[in-house]
Amino acid sequence: MKRIAFYGSSLLSSYWNGAATYYRGMVRALASHGWTVTFYEPDVWDRQKNRDMDPPDWCRVAIWQPTDEGLRTAAGQAAEADVVIVASGIGHADDALRREVLNRAGRNALKIWWDVDAPATLAEMRGAAGHPLRRDLPEFDIVLTYGGGRPVIDGYRALGARDCVPIYNALDAATHFPVPPDPRFAADLGFLGNRLPDREARVAEFFLKPAAALPDRRFLLGGSGWDPAALPDNVRAVGHVGTGDHNAFNVTPRAVLNIARDSMAEAGFSPATRVFEAAGAGACLITDAWKGIEMFLKPGREVLVARDGDEVAEILRGLSSDDARRIGEAAMARVRADHTYQNRAEEVTALFDRMAQHRELQA
CATH class of the missing domain: 3.40.50.2000 (Glycogen Phosphorylase B;)
Structure with missing residues (x-):
């Protein structure tokens, strides 16, 4: 068989x-x-x-x-x-x-x-x-x-x-791993996800709201379907990002954001692929709060958890480059050991x- x-x-x-x-x-x-x-x-x-x-x-x-x-x-x-x-x-x-x-x-x-x-x-x-x-x-x-x-x-x-x-x-360690930063993806916070009806409101809360609250920070939006004209001035949309660029997209910004779709957030215990892709590349990950996150990464040490857009903004205000690097390294070690x-x-x-x-x- x-x-x-x-x-x-x-x-x-x-x-x-x-x-x-x-x-x-x-x-x-x-x-x-x-x-x-x-x-x-x-x-x-x-x-x-x-x-x-x-x-x-x-x-x-x-x-x-x-x-x-x-x-x-x-x-x-x-x-x-x-x-x-x-x-x-x-x-x-x-x-x-x-x-x-x-x-x-x-x-x-x-x-x-x-x-x-x-x-x-x-x-x-x-x-x-x-x-x-x-x-x-x-x-x-x-x-x-x-x-x-x-x-x-x-x-x-x-x-x-x-x-x-x-x-x-x-994590597929053969495809997602640390790479040098790429200037194309320079930002304080990056989010990668296609525009979908059951994700749009949460993107507005967890990504666009912090961008509006932090006009001096740079935000990077990857994925298909987003209208650049409808975004705040400090949000740069780069369209579809092929998997060959995912590592660079994850490691270049100071942090990257995971936003669950409505149904996934409600059910919990549903880590998106990008959680493990980002961790496998050594990225500092901020995720919206959902039940079961501690099964996969330890909040505060291996991942940062935000309950709303205000908390995303607060995390970004206090996140140093050294802290981001430490969190990314801890997440990478965890997923390589337990979640491949x-x-x-x-x-x-x-x-x-x-x-x-x-x-x-x-x-």
Whole structure:
């Protein structure tokens, strides 16, 4: 049992695809544990035109066209896999693809629903008794999520999942590490995130409000969808930042900011990928407050926590370069020891092995 068919948004492009680095870290680490992975991604949202990664040697990438025939052809490959993984947020005909993959997967294959935005997905299902995922959940052997803790576990079980296990974001030390500062990203505080409806109000509170309160400080905004004309004068928007520039973006400003989306902040226990990317590069990270942060980084020593924009501004007023460096170094040591994708892949591999053994005993 070593062949995985993984259906996700994109491995090759982070363009409008915040899950890219999570997929890359997980799949690379799974490959190092002996898994042969084929990643199936649709050619949508101009992602293939904005690749920031070539097809790797540790994973086969199959790009399918967003047509009925393309979907059926991609889904049909599930029949050859020992483990079939369908992720949330693929970006084209998600419900139809999930249904077709379940129909085509082998009878003895492990079938995994991997939710990379679980709090939002659960909110959708609770609000729609006829949601297609409600119908499909009992056919999956297990739900994996990239965060959410006990609220997400209980939520999925209540809606019919056989079981739910969070596999948290982590550090891919092969791609995120300290680099020299880059003048393009010079600032007192940087934030990297695409403009999304359930993030915008929190960006206004935790990033734009401190910028307005500290007109003498420089703020850097990376990500797609932001309107430079609507920003304070001391906020510089640089648009989409490819993963090749993430290290420089993280280490150059005095501090970088993590802002959870509404659903993630409400559920807690959902550290974004950028938390580990920033820590892995040795950046001083300021995060909005959310339940469970202490599971991953120690507040005050390895990360700075703010409850609102006023506290972000207060942190920046008192943050020296030496303090920022010490916090960044402590965070880097912590994530390299406890929160790498190798750690996560060991957990996933052990889980799949237990599930396969249980199935054999039940046969």
